Amino acid sequence: MIGRPPAQDDRRDARGRSATGVLTAVGYPLLGAALLVVLWWLAIKLFVEPGSFLSAFAPDRGARALVDLVGDGTLNRHVIASLKRILVGLGIAAVIGIPFGLALGGLPVFSKTIGPVASFVRMVSPLSWTPLAIIWFGVGDQPVYFLIAIGAVWPIALSTSAGVAALDPQWLMLGRSLRASRVELLRTIVWPGIRADVLTGLRLALTTAWIILVPAEMLGVDSGLGYFILDSRDRFAYSDLVAAIVVIGALGFLLDRAAHYLLTPRRRTARRPARQRVTGPAEVALAEPGAREYRI
Amino acid sequence: MAASPLRVSGGTRRFGARGQQFTVFEGLDLEVEAGEVFVLLGPSGCGKSTLLRVIAGLDELDEGTVAIAAEEHGRDVGIVFQQPLLLPWLSVRENVTLGLNYDANRSADEPGLVDRTLAEFGLTELADAYPDELSGGQAQRVSLARTVVTRPRVILLDEPFGALDPLTRRNLQQWLLGIQQSLGLTVVMVTHDVEEALLLGNRVALMSPSPGRICRTWELSSESREARPMADLREEVLQTYAEVARLAPGNTSGFAAGL
Ligand SMILES: Nc1ncnc2c1ncn2[C@@H]1O[C@H](COP(=O)(O)OP(=O)(O)OP(=O)(O)O)[C@@H](O)[C@H]1O
Ligand SMILES: [Mg+2]
Numbered sequence: 212m213i214g215r216p217p218a219q220d221d222r223r224d225a226r227g228r229s230a231t232g233v234l235t236a237v238g239y240p241l242l243g244a245a246l247l248v249v250l251w252w253l254a255i256k257l258f259v260e261p262g263s264f265l266s267a268f269a270p271d272r273g274a275r276a277l278v279d280l281v282g283d284g285t286l287n288r289h290v291i292a293s294l295k296r297i298l299v300g301l302g303i304a305a306v307i308g309i310p311f312g313l314a315l316g317g318l319p320v321f322s323k324t325i326g327p328v329a330s331f332v333r334m335v336s337p338l339s340w341t342p343l344a345i346i347w348f349g350v351g352d353q354p355v356y357f358l359i360a361i362g363a364v365w366p367i368a369l370s371t372s373a374g375v376a377a378l379d380p381q382w383l384m385l386g387r388s389l390r391a392s393r394v395e396l397l398r399t400i401v402w403p404g405i406r407a408d409v410l411t412g413l414r415l416a417l418t419t420a421w422i423i424l425v426p427a428e429m430l431g432v433d434s435g436l437g438y439f440i441l442d443s444r445d446r447f448a449y450s451d452l453v454a455a456i457v458v459i460g461a462l463g464f465l466l467d468r469a470a471h472y473l474l475t476p477r478r479r480t481a482r483r484p485a486r487q488r489v490t491g492p493a494e495v496a497l498a499e500p501g502a503r504e505y506r507i
Numbered sequence: 508m509a510a511s512p513l514r515v516s517g518g519t520r521r522f523g524a525r526g527q528q529f530t531v532f533e534g535l536d537l538e539v540e541a542g543e544v545f546v547l548l549g550p551s552g553c554g555k556s557t558l559l560r561v562i563a564g565l566d567e568l569d570e571g572t573v574a575i576a577a578e579e580h581g582r583d584v585g586i587v588f589q590q591p592l593l594l595p596w597l598s599v600r601e602n603v604t605l606g607l608n609y610d611a612n613r614s615a616d617e618p619g620l621v622d623r624t625l626a627e628f629g630l631t632e633l634a635d636a637y638p639d640e641l642s643g644g645q646a647q648r649v650s651l652a653r654t655v656v657t658r659p660r661v662i663l664l665d666e667p668f669g670a671l672d673p674l675t676r677r678n679l680q681q682w683l684l685g686i687q688q689s690l691g692l693t694v695v696m697v698t699h700d701v702e703e704a705l706l707l708g709n710r711v712a713l714m715s716p717s718p719g720r721i722c723r724t725w726e727l728s729s730e731s732r733e734a735r736p737m738a739d740l741r742e743e744v745l746q747t748y749a750e751v752a753r754l755a756p757g758n759t760s761g762f763a764a765g766l
Binding site: 379381384390391392395399400403 | 563565588590592594596605606608609611612653654
């Protein structure tokens with residue numbers, strides 16, 4: 212399962228944290244990371260002869276390289292270049308994907324016509340577009356934006372469309388009964404009703420984009436983490452390569468966490484079932500649950 | 508007397524493709540007076556909700572007309588559904604204000620209107636609460652307030668208390684009666700509950716199924732209330748209701764082509 216928002220954890224206390232919560236949130240992941248490093252170190256120790264070029268892949272060598280690279284600012288430049296491409300690529304994907312998803316979910320004719328074509332295109336690995344992208348856009352940032360966008364557009368479009376399809380049609384009827392125009396319906400009912408789905412789509416898209424980014428940067432650009440990996444290989448700087456891989460993993464992890472945090476709506480969303488709390492003056496509220504159940 | 512705010516003449520609504528059409532109601536006439544509570548009783552499936560949707564402009568007649576006298580401010584008809592249909596991401600106040608944000612209802616808005624309405628509906632304390640913090644009865648009050656605040660000339664209520672427990676239902680009935688009288692609302696209300704119909708209605712109409720028609724109407728002016736024992740009247744309504752319900756579809760499929 213991909214990322215349930217932490218807010219849904221029932222065991223948290225009023226502040227959202229508990230002792231076990233902190234342990235679960237920080238302790239276990241750190242333990243896992245430590246285990247990985249130990250295994251990594253053991254593997255090098257056991258299977259790599261000292262003095263072999265492979266010993267440059269050891270965790271301690273990688274860590275030292277990482278400190279140096281951060282220290283002299285080399286990595287920062289590449290990280291910034293990569294992050295910028297991710298942002299632009301995701302932005303393009305969102306600008307195209309959200310309206311596309313709205314149309315897919317809301318217009319039956321559109322989804323019947325375009326839906327199958329879209330699934331076809333979606334199944335083509337984004338990197339298959341590389342030669343075309345370079346022919347169309349030349350070398351530089353643009354083909355990278357294109358490759359990220361064409362990969363990231365699907366999670367956004369599909370989540371948006373699923374959200375629209377799951378909107379309670381009665382909400383739309385309510386809006387019409389209050390004489391909302393189409394634009395007003397979209398603004399006040401459809402959009403807030405699917406916002407959680409769109410945000411989920413963006414989170415998934417971010418992960419996809421990050422995975423596409425590195426290979427996409429191995430073509431025709433002279434900055435970014437993907438470029439830096441190839442560059443390290445060419446310089447036989449294998450410890451730098453290790454450092455780059457660690458940074459890619461760590462940044463991806465952090466981005467995903469940050470997206471979780473930023474893109475999980477804190478306000479009540481359309482899907483959350485009603486809490487069974489009953490307050491009320493005078494009136495006895497034994498209401499049937501059905502009375503305030505929002506159909507999915 | 509002003510022109511009646513709502514009149515349906517010869518209303519006919521069919522569903523389904525040509526050839527095997529299903530007539531929900533046919534040649535239906537209905538006239539509602541300003542300030543009255545018109546209650547529509549009828550067995551399930553006879554077309555009450557369809558009729559309300561047609562009056563609310565959410566569906567259209569195949570034949571006949573719906574005439575609604577225009578109000579100077581605010582809109583013509585408002586409808587309250589059986590489910591409160593509150594938007595869960597909006598607070599009580601925001602839910603109540605929803606319709607006023609739409610261009611079509613801007614003219615109904617005025618300073619203090621929302622606060623006043625919240626107070627009238629006993630929602631002032633709950634203004635900042637969210638729908639998932641409300642009881643069913645409170646939610647239905649918010650839903651009513653959201654419609655009333657746009658100042659429709661006629662308010663349509665489709666089994667508004669159908670999903671509530673008996674006590675909440677009772678309270679809300681009393682309260683609705685109070686609100687209706689103090690605001691001078693014109694109400695068309697659908698219910699299955701004969702008690703509720705007799706308690707709230709100035710007129711109670713019984714709708715027969717397949718095809719739907721108003722087959723009987725009872726006047727419940729205060730004089731007639733006194734002239735006749737309530738139990739007596741209730742018995743009569745129930746009996747007629749039972750006779751009509753025997754005609755209801757349900758076991759038969761209710762195709763009425765050519766009838
Ligand atoms: N959009 C639609 N398409 C086809 N048939 C419909 C549609 N809406 C309603 N009907 C049919 O019209 C008939 C009347 O439905 P309606 O909901 O108006 O009944 P009702 O009197 O409100 O019943 P209840 O008391 O159970 O709410 C039903 O047989 C229903 O199946
Ligand atoms: Mg109904």
